[in-house]
Amino acid sequence: MNEMTIVSQPNGAIDTSTIPGWGVDADPDNDPTYPYRERDKDDHSGTWDRPPRQNADVELLQSIEHTQRPAVFGTSTPPSGLSGMMRRAAFKKSESNLLHWLLLLGADRVNMVEGVVKDFGHGRVPNIPGEMGLRAGWKHNKPGLIAKTAGTVAVAALAVAALKRIRR
Amino acid sequence: MPYADVGPTVIPDWMDPDDAVLMTDVVPTGYQAAEMAGIRKGDTVVIFGAGPIGIMAARCAWLFGAGRVIVFDYLEYRLDFAREYGPAEVYNFKEIDDVVVFMKKTTDGLGADVAIDAVGLEASGNSWQTVMGRKLLLTSGSAIALHWAINSVKKGGIVSIVGVYGPTGNLVPIGNVVNKGITLRANQASVKRLLPRLIEHVKNGHIEPKKLITHKVPLDDVANAYHIFSRKLDNCIKPVLLPAGA
DSSP states (O other): OOOOOOOBOTTSOBOGGGSTTTTTTOOTTOOTTSTTTTOOGGGTOSSOOOOOOOOOOSOOOOOTTOSSOOSSOOOSSOOOHHHHHHHHHHTTSOTTSHHHHHHHHHHHHHHHHHHHHHHHHTTOOOOHHHHTTHHHHHHHOHHHHHHHHHHHHHHHHHHHHHHHHHHO | OTTTTTSOOOOOTTSOHHHHHHTTTHHHHHHHHHHHTTOOTTOEEEEEOOSHHHHHHHHHHHHTTOSEEEEEESOHHHHHHHHHHTTOEEEEGGGOSOHHHHHHHTTTTSOEEEEEEOOBTBOOSOHHHIIIIIISOSSSSBOHHHHHHHHHEEEEEEEEEOSBOOSSOOOOOHHHHHHHTOEEEEOOOOHHHHHHHHHHHHHTTSOOGGGGEEEEEEGGGHHHHHHHHHTTOTTOSEEEEEOTTO
16 A cells, blocks of 8 residues: 655645545546436346335334335334324424424433433433443543533522522 | 345455445545535635544545645644645634635635535534524524535535535525525435445555544443544544454
8 A cells, every 4th residue: 555645845735746546536527416327237227126125013104205115214213102202293294394303303302301211110220421421521521521510500500599489 | 134235345355444444434425525526636625624524525635636625623633633634734713713705815816616514513613503503403503614615615616515414494605605606516425336436545545544543442332432522532533333352
């Protein structure tokens, strides 16, 4: 393999003649927006035998914009619980409807809480700081982690204080 | 498994596994960013973002004959990496008053021939976009990298987008796209299409993917590895997860 020895010129510009492979892919006819325009018979153009489709053995949510499923899809996390209800509602709307995305965003957060509850239900205390990778944060960004934790605690304390005041 | 006879690619015997693992995403995405930019020999290429994709796009821009490659980011360690690996002219946008004006001045008032957005919705650099898109989530993240790309490319230029954006609305200066006659090109990487050519580039020493790997972390420690990568800690460019026994 060539060892790269790049040369910068006195004015700071990079001498392209010292760059391995400079210009080897320059092609005035390069038209990457239509990579398959010039197809041949080896690249699956035209008619071909469609491989067998994956069978759905769990509930799947599918965009109302599409008439068929892709050939392969994930089945590891079928919709369930409250988050599942929210996702079912979301998929009744098209992807151009903001409600579709807001419901999915909300469902993700509800699902996170459901996961924590499920952990407790199985007698396991979830290690949330560990799952957030905070050990790495403590090791490599202690001041930032402390500042963020302090900020979160402060906001939470203000919220609690405000709620108490409202109840009075 | 449907399409199992189509999707996989055989790793050549001579290829280092560290190179191979980056051929699945980082290399094709960076290469396609440069390819979609329609670079002609001597073109000035500006790349927003010095993450693994932006750095690889800088490297690949030369293969298409770029005459000048400029990279913007705000993390000094990533700019240092891009300066060496690209190689590229690098600038910290936090030290520049106005990125677009800077780009115009450094290209005789014309703007770059092509611009590549290698950041996407997590971009820093504009308070309004950060508050609207990343804090309040009222838009789908920040579109400041795309904003800079559109405004700093020349009239009739090409903007290539590989940065990830969400499906809902963004604050994009679409009127400038019209007024400047800009072509926008964007895509997920066509990995399978590009791999044969990219394997040749690795073999010929034109691209050295494994140099981007800064961290090797056991798979069991994935949460900490993700935290290091997402928060850009410990001078991280690209971490690789190692399964037990690897």
